Amino acid sequence: METTKAEIELKPAVSAFSAAHDEPAWLRDLRLKMLEQYPKLALPKFDKISYKKWPLTAATKPVVQESAASALADLSLDRANAKNVLVMLGQTVIKAKLDPELAAKGVIFTDIFTAVREHPELVKRYFMTTAVKADANRLTAFHAAFLNGGAFLYVPKNVVIKDAIQSYYIQDSTRDQDFVHHVLVVADENSEVTYSENYATVGDKPNLANVIAEVIGKANSHIHFSAVDQLAQNTTGYVSRQGRLAEDARVDWAVGAMNDGHAIVDFNTDLIGRGSHAEVKVVAVTTGEQLQGINTHVTNIGKHTIGHILQHGVILENSALIFNGVGHIVKGAQGSDAQQESRVLMLSTHARGDANPILLIDENDVTAGHAASVGRVDESQMYYLMSRGIDKKMAERLVIRGFLGNVLTEIPAKEVRQQLTATIERKLENGQKSE
Amino acid sequence: MSKLEVKNLHVAVMDEEDKGQPQQKEILKGVNLTINTGEIHAVMGPNGTGKSTLSQAIMGNPAYKVTEGDVLLDGKSLLKLPVDERARAGLFLAMQYPAEIAGITNVEFMRAAINARRPENDQIPVMDFMKLLDKNLALLDMSDDIVERYLNEGFSGGEKKRNEILQLMMIQPKFAILDEIDSGLDIDALKVVSKGVNALRGPEFGSLIITHYQRLLNYIIPDAVHIMMDGQIVESGGPDLAKKLEAEGYTGLRNDLGLDVKLTDEI
Numbered sequence: 001m002e003t004t005k006a007e008i009e010l011k012p013a014v015s016a017f018s019a020a021h022d023e024p025a026w027l028r029d030l031r032l033k034m035l036e037q038y039p040k041l042a043l044p045k046f047d048k049i050s051y052k053k054w055p056l057t058a059a060t061k062p063v064v065q066e067s068a069a070s071a072l073a074d075l076s077l078d079r080a081n082a083k084n085v086l087v088m089l090g091q092t093v094i095k096a097k098l099d100p101e102l103a104a105k106g107v108i109f110t111d112i113f114t115a116v117r118e119h120p121e122l123v124k125r126y127f128m129t130t131a132v133k134a135d136a137n138r139l140t141a142f143h144a145a146f147l148n149g150g151a152f153l154y155v156p157k158n159v160v161i162k163d164a165i166q167s168y169y170i171q172d173s174t175r176d177q178d179f180v181h182h183v184l185v186v187a188d189e190n191s192e193v194t195y196s197e198n199y200a201t202v203g204d205k206p207n208l209a210n211v212i213a214e215v216i217g218k219a220n221s222h223i224h225f226s227a228v229d230q231l232a233q234n235t236t237g238y239v240s241r242q243g244r245l246a247e248d249a250r251v252d253w254a255v256g257a258m259n260d261g262h263a264i265v266d267f268n269t270d271l272i273g274r275g276s277h278a279e280v281k282v283v284a285v286t287t288g289e290q291l292q293g294i295n296t297h298v299t300n301i302g303k304h305t306i307g308h309i310l311q312h313g314v315i316l317e318n319s320a321l322i323f324n325g326v327g328h329i330v331k332g333a334q335g336s337d338a339q340q341e342s343r344v345l346m347l348s349t350h351a352r353g354d355a356n357p358i359l360l361i362d363e364n365d366v367t368a369g370h371a372a373s374v375g376r377v378d379e380s381q382m383y384y385l386m387s388r389g390i391d392k393k394m395a396e397r398l399v400i401r402g403f404l405g406n407v408l409t410e411i412p413a414k415e416v417r418q419q420l421t422a423t424i425e426r427k428l429e430n431g432q433k434s435e
Numbered sequence: 436m437s438k439l440e441v442k443n444l445h446v447a448v449m450d451e452e453d454k455g456q457p458q459q460k461e462i463l464k465g466v467n468l469t470i471n472t473g474e475i476h477a478v479m480g481p482n483g484t485g486k487s488t489l490s491q492a493i494m495g496n497p498a499y500k501v502t503e504g505d506v507l508l509d510g511k512s513l514l515k516l517p518v519d520e521r522a523r524a525g526l527f528l529a530m531q532y533p534a535e536i537a538g539i540t541n542v543e544f545m546r547a548a549i550n551a552r553r554p555e556n557d558q559i560p561v562m563d564f565m566k567l568l569d570k571n572l573a574l575l576d577m578s579d580d581i582v583e584r585y586l587n588e589g590f591s592g593g594e595k596k597r598n599e600i601l602q603l604m605m606i607q608p609k610f611a612i613l614d615e616i617d618s619g620l621d622i623d624a625l626k627v628v629s630k631g632v633n634a635l636r637g638p639e640f641g642s643l644i645i646t647h648y649q650r651l652l653n654y655i656i657p658d659a660v661h662i663m664m665d666g667q668i669v670e671s672g673g674p675d676l677a678k679k680l681e682a683e684g685y686t687g688l689r690n691d692l693g694l695d696v697k698l699t700d701e702i
Contacts, residue, residue: 032528174693213590230674266513282561321579378534380534381534381536382478382534383496383497383518383534384533384534385534385536385544386517386518386519386522386538387518387519387522387527387528387530388522388527388546388551388602388606389519389522389523389548389551389606390519390522390547390550390551391551392517392519394547394551397520398536398539398543398544398547399536400586401538401588402536402538402539403537403540404537405537405538405539406537406538409538
């Protein structure tokens, strides 16, 4: 096959970018290889989510750029004073803090380029090799080629971290620049960690965001992973979170898909080890003209594995929301359990919604179930609330809050719940403005 | 003093039983009623006679269409106002079948209802709200945990009715319409509900109690009793009228009045 245009044009820039970060040869080589491959690879397919025309692979030339912290002034990073926190704006680390006691125990929490320089072997072992492979599809390959920010969290064996590890990743759209962000979380045997990440955007240039988080749970580890995605209206986003669990490991995903632009939010968890367990809780709100496609996939591979998906979403204005829930039990995963519930509430007659449950069961000795619905606000509920003097918008918000509350109450961490609730309120207020 | 007036009220609903073209069916055929604060009126009548329609039409349920007449609060027509504005103007309807809403706690709901009546910069302080709530819970013999439960979700019939009265006591409207608040209640629950309504009695409060049975009126003594049949008030009187009705039954009363009305419960 002939050399692609992307490769010719961008190869020197990618090499220079890699060199500027003093990257080891393996990473530079991976970048160049993926640069060559990505245009030829297929886009990942997500049922009922049509995004082929989205500008997700129109690369801008990678350049090392500093962003000024002053751009963050408008954002309330209310919890950025926590003990363990990483704040990044574009490629720039604004704040990095790790409790010295944790550092002494061998915990690593740093931006991805520092991690690559200081812990090359550890990063190399897991970076796009285990949870998701770099050449899995066009978007993952693009990601590897143009990576320009991210974080690495490593929790050593038997270390239990009580205080949450918090991160704020702010896309800098005050200029034209792709946001290609990688988060790698490795929880070693018998460890436990709570990690939360927050995505937002400053500036209003139309940019793409390609975010991949990999979570590797070694035997008997427990990862509480929460995320609030609030990419801006002019951002086209691909946000993928990939988990791979060993024996008796567990991951609890709690995610708010609150982006304002077109976005694909993709979860994929492979339950490899016997007895491993994934709980996926998603709330989503769509507004304006946007489409959010949420694709949640759990694969039961080991015996006695448990995969539960619970996702509720609300659609306002002219927007569209698609929930795919895929529970896949492969042959040999005896005694496994795959359950899912996807519900969509439509507030506008112009909105489009879909809740699409898919169960793929290749083993007999298992339990599985699904529930899915797309509906409108219950008029009798609205009448009841309004009969107490509550106005229509507030009544709608209460009904929505109640509807999403069914998922929120299932999220154990109070802080995460509160933050998600606040984000939902913001998005609903915006969404109701036009009504 | 406030005045709630129902004048020559005609109300129709869409008859959905008709498979063909939906037909408007007239339920209320000219109801007249005036209630002042400080008074409690009872509207009694057999099933299917339009009692609940009257309460829903006064409150502003969009499913009920006023075809003629008016509903006025202190001389101002309410007919153009949506239900939430009527509520803020001072009306309250304790519903026969309250909606269940998961995910919203009872306490959150009641605070929202109270605050909806107050300006944004003068919302009820949490302590004041809790004090009022505790007082009313005690009066209605309700346990604390009911306020943290989701609104009416999984409530028993009796719990729902008590919860309606709890909201009534928290909101303290000018006029409360109680739509068959006594149906499905045992005698103890009936006493508790009556205690709540009686506690609100006073010059600033008026109520319209809609009931099928005289029993409730042993506990809440009305100032006036109206008998409704076939979409109209056919007789009005004092508390004795309810007792007479109890003795004669609706059929007896109808025959006394010489009305040509078919009662749905008649075989």
